[in-house]
Amino acid sequence: MNCKQFNTIPLEEVLLSLGHLPTKQSEKEAWFLNPFAKENHASFKINKNLNYWYLHSEGIGGKNIDFMKRYLNASVSEVLVWAENKDFSSFHQQNISYSKLENLSKNYEIIDVKEIQHPALLEYLKERKVENQTEFLHEIHYSMNDKNYFGIGFKNDSGGYEIRNKYSKICLGKKNISTIKNDSNSVRIFEGFFDFLSFKNLENELEKEPSDYLILNSVSMTHNIKNSLGKYEKVELYLDNDEAGNCAVEIICSEIQNAKDCRVLYSDFKDLNEYLNQQTSEVENQSKTRFKR
Numbered sequence: 001m002n003c004k005q006f007n008t009i010p011l012e013e014v015l016l017s018l019g020h021l022p023t024k025q026s027e028k029e030a031w032f033l034n035p036f037a038k039e040n041h042a043s044f045k046i047n048k049n050l051n052y053w054y055l056h057s058e059g060i061g062g063k064n065i066d067f068m069k070r071y072l073n074a075s076v077s078e079v080l081v082w083a084e085n086k087d088f089s090s091f092h093q094q095n096i097s098y099s100k101l102e103n104l105s106k107n108y109e110i111i112d113v114k115e116i117q118h119p120a121l122l123e124y125l126k127e128r129k130v131e132n133q134t135e136f137l138h139e140i141h142y143s144m145n146d147k148n149y150f151g152i153g154f155k156n157d158s159g160g161y162e163i164r165n166k167y168s169k170i171c172l173g174k175k176n177i178s179t180i181k182n183d184s185n186s187v188r189i190f191e192g193f194f195d196f197l198s199f200k201n202l203e204n205e206l207e208k209e210p211s212d213y214l215i216l217n218s219v220s221m222t223h224n225i226k227n228s229l230g231k232y233e234k235v236e237l238y239l240d241n242d243e244a245g246n247c248a249v250e251i252i253c254s255e256i257q258n259a260k261d262c263r264v265l266y267s268d269f270k271d272l273n274e275y276l277n278q279q280t281s282e283v284e285n286q287s288k289t290r291f292k293r
Helices: 003-008 011-017 064-072 076-084 088-096 119-127 193-202 219-224 243-255 272-292
Strands: 029-032 044-047 052-055 060-062 108-114 138-144 147-155 161-165 168-172 178-180 186-190 212-215 234-238 259-261
Touching (some): 003 064, 003 076, 011 044, 011 064, 064 076, 119 147, 119 161, 138 161, 147 168, 193 212, 193 272, 219 243, 234 243
Parallel strands (some): 186 212, 186 234
Antiparallel strands (some): 029 044, 044 052, 052 060, 108 138, 138 147, 147 161, 161 168, 178 212
């Protein structure tokens, strides 16, 4: 790889390979926290069209090669050796195309598990309208194929983590359901944890008492839960409005007499999180209108 070739790789991809996620972005630009030093407000900007970076806090900028020389404190030749050992094309395809990897090999290591602090992850939760539900989540830092990543982690019953951020949807460890118990005689079932978090935001508005909660983490886990549902007096289903969700609802309702399909609440939306986003946006717009008056 030479300098010209390296400079054609999207700088966003380079930053992602180093574990940096944008705090905000648009079609033309992306903003990151300073990759060279700690800061609270993003001052590192990428012009996507030019593939050029500029660090406002220091008044410097350049192309990929300039960035990595500073980042690694290395020469041009050392940067190119580093780049040769990175499979950027496959990384780009895997992450920027939002590939859904559900059964990841064990070629990874969890480096750190902590409360969610990174601005990019907090912003992602805010975009999904569940930023107030972090008690159920962790910030997971992990390495895979000699690259470092981080994301929002939701633990399953086998000790694995469902990992989400804007660029990936994977599972670290064994795939399994997640159960949250409150010693209730009712249980609510969700396909993914963002739908569960969305419901928690709506629970009071819907005048629903807390119950036990079961998150499938994949509709493929539907057959694994049927035997555990018989003890409940009430089973409420909040699955997606798609073919897979329809199939899962049909399977559960055919075998569990007291199961109820509750998707009428969001029948015009793909899932519960999309419904929450719409509801929250309408409330925010109404508040803005009243304020202007």
